[in-house]
Amino acid sequence: MSSTTSTEPAASGAAAGPLGQIAITGAVREYGKGGRRVTALGPIDLQVPAGEFIVLVGPSGCGKSTLLRLIAGFEPVSRGSVLVDGGPPVPGHSAGVVFQQPRLFPWQTVRGNVALALKYAGVSRSERDGQADALLARVGLHGTGDRRIWEISGGQQQRVAIARALAVPTSLLLMDEPFAALDALTRERLQEDVRQVSAESGRTTVFVTHSPDEAAYLESRIVVLSGRPGRIAADLRSDLPRTGIGADELRETPEFARLRAEVATAVKAEAATAERRDRG
Numbered sequence: 346m347s348s349t350t351s352t353e354p355a356a357s358g359a360a361a362g363p364l365g366q367i368a369i370t371g372a373v374r375e376y377g378k379g380g381r382r383v384t385a386l387g388p389i390d391l392q393v394p395a396g397e398f399i400v401l402v403g404p405s406g407c408g409k410s411t412l413l414r415l416i417a418g419f420e421p422v423s424r425g426s427v428l429v430d431g432g433p434p435v436p437g438h439s440a441g442v443v444f445q446q447p448r449l450f451p452w453q454t455v456r457g458n459v460a461l462a463l464k465y466a467g468v469s470r471s472e473r474d475g476q477a478d479a480l481l482a483r484v485g486l487h488g489t490g491d492r493r494i495w496e497i498s499g500g501q502q503q504r505v506a507i508a509r510a511l512a513v514p515t516s517l518l519l520m521d522e523p524f525a526a527l528d529a530l531t532r533e534r535l536q537e538d539v540r541q542v543s544a545e546s547g548r549t550t551v552f553v554t555h556s557p558d559e560a561a562y563l564e565s566r567i568v569v570l571s572g573r574p575g576r577i578a579a580d581l582r583s584d585l586p587r588t589g590i591g592a593d594e595l596r597e598t599p600e601f602a603r604l605r606a607e608v609a610t611a612v613k614a615e616a617a618t619a620e621r622r623d624r625g
């Protein structure tokens with residue numbers, strides 16, 4: 346992906362604290378009412394310094410997406426607090442979010458999809474197309490602005506979704522299994538690119554995945570959640586070499602294999618514990 350753009354994350358309002366910092370304290374999310382109340386997540390305590398890239402993994406249904414929605418401000422906490430840049434997150438403003446499905450507007454062009462996000466971010470009409478093209482170039486889609494959504498591949502659609510998330514003027518990027526529906530080759534290319542985009546933009550990034558391989562490839566801080574209600578079971582950090590080494594070469598190192606196995610073992614152990622508990 347190209348690093349040439351003038352669209353850098355902007356300050357997200359008057360909130361105090363370093364831009365992109367996430368502070369989660371005793372956060373719990375419950376669903377339902379009365380006797381049917383279910384704790385889906387927590388309590389969670391998690392600090393993510395500004396500019397850090399963390400990967401969230403855990404058994405199915407443990408609350409990974411719920412945690413992301415709390416950080417995005419799409420849902421409130423039932424107890425505890427989630428602060429972004431020192432204040433409560435504001436939905437649509439505190440974070441750029443990429444979902445498993447690109448969720449693009451099919452009646453808009455590729456450029457139009459990104460320009461719409463820029464419109465909501467308050468960018469003037471005269472600047473939108475230029476900034477949209479710069480963001481598209483940044484995610485490897487130079488020259489595709491006039492194409493229709495149905496004319497581009499699934500991988501390219503997900504790149505448009507990333508460009509759209511980068512259009513949100515915040516220092517936080519949240520990604521919820523964004524590559525799960527893509528073929529292996531496209532997925533690997535996008536993994537490489539997302540690491541680069543995140544590093545170039547300096548955004549704090551929280552990336553949810555089911556895949557131990559993806560987790561190990563993407564980052565050195567991997568947070569493993571337990572089975573429901575999701576709590577932090579492990580906060581793994583590795584010193585895997587990540588600069589001056591190609592993706593294939595990295596995947597062939599014994600350190601990478603060890604980290605991938607460590608993540609897989611931790612997730613399997615949490616899933617087994619949750620299963621035993623659910624069976625009573």
Ligand SMILES: Nc1ncnc2c1ncn2[C@@H]1O[C@H](COP(=O)(O)OP(=O)(O)OP(=O)(O)O)[C@@H](O)[C@H]1O
Pocket residue numbers: 376377385403404405406407408409410411412555573
């Ligand atoms: N709106 C809701 N109402 C009731 N329960 C919900 C709601 N959203 C999520 N849940 C429950 O909360 C739990 C956590 O769901 P969540 O989707 O966050 O898990 P996840 O780890 O992202 O799952 P997966 O890996 O399968 O995508 C699940 O048991 C789910 O059924």
